[in-house]
Amino acid sequence: MTSPAPGRIERFLEAGKTAIPPLTLLSAVLFYFGYVSARARFEYFGVDVDTIGLGTQEYIMRSPQPLLTPLLVFAAAGAGSVAVHTVVRKRIRTTSMRRLGRVAQGIGLGTLTAGLLLLFGYAFLGDWRLYGLVTPLLIAAGTTLVRYGSAIRRRLRPPAHRGAVVLGYLVIAVSVFWMTATVAQWSGRGAAMSDAARLGKLPSVILDTKESLFLRSPGIEETKLPPSEGQTFHYRYRRLRLLIHGKDRMFLVPDRWSASDATLIVPLDGSVRVQFQFQNDRP
Structure with missing residues (x-):
């Protein structure tokens, strides 16, 4: 039996892997978070970071500080997810696991809906300090629960379309990127306030x-x-x-x-x- 031909999304991702080398992508990500943190840090002192004249390497060197906390949190969450998945796999064929899949999907849909409502309510809630963290967190958590609940139930029925799976992972990746950028901004602001307290x-x-x-x-x-x-x-x-x-x-x-x-x-x-x-x- 031959595997189905890849869809448009899969072909697009494969082309992206070829066009963007991993090292270049990593450097771009580190530069972005270093820039976001530095911008928030010097903005506290009334300085536009673009007037300083920092180079790409200097922004990359500034990225570990704002990325340390998100990386530790994601590592802990990943370890917990692996432990939960190990338990679930042992009971994946039981009726209780099918019920668990439905519950996970229901909670995920509710969480995702709350995140989308916040997203579309930006005009009214955009000034909320926690908006940039809570909104992507709800979207990422909701999408993850929906995908995982669906994965549990798919063991007892035909698999879903690959395009939907890829889109789900894309939404999670974008939400994680948004959360990390918010944390990087907070990190830069916190570093500026620490500097101001110890001039x-x-x-x-x-x-x-x-x-x-x-x-x-x-x-x-x-x-x-x-x-x-x-x-x-x-x-x-x-x-x-x-x-x-x-x-x-x-x-x-x-x-x-x-x-x-x-x-x-x-x-x-x-x-x-x-x-x-x-x-x-x-x-």
């Missing part, structure tokens, strides 16, 4: 400029340098901290958080003079 731990910077900057952030000390022959820098600023170093500029913040603080962008083009202070900790 004194960032590198201390002394900044000399040719003219007054008229900074409005409280706590920054401005000193007028004494005039001397050949002196081009006339103002000195202390109590600044290095938030991040971009391609050709530095982003400086005050050493103590205030609601009226601002991030100072300093170009490294000779118009300023920068000194990094030692830590006040005698060796």
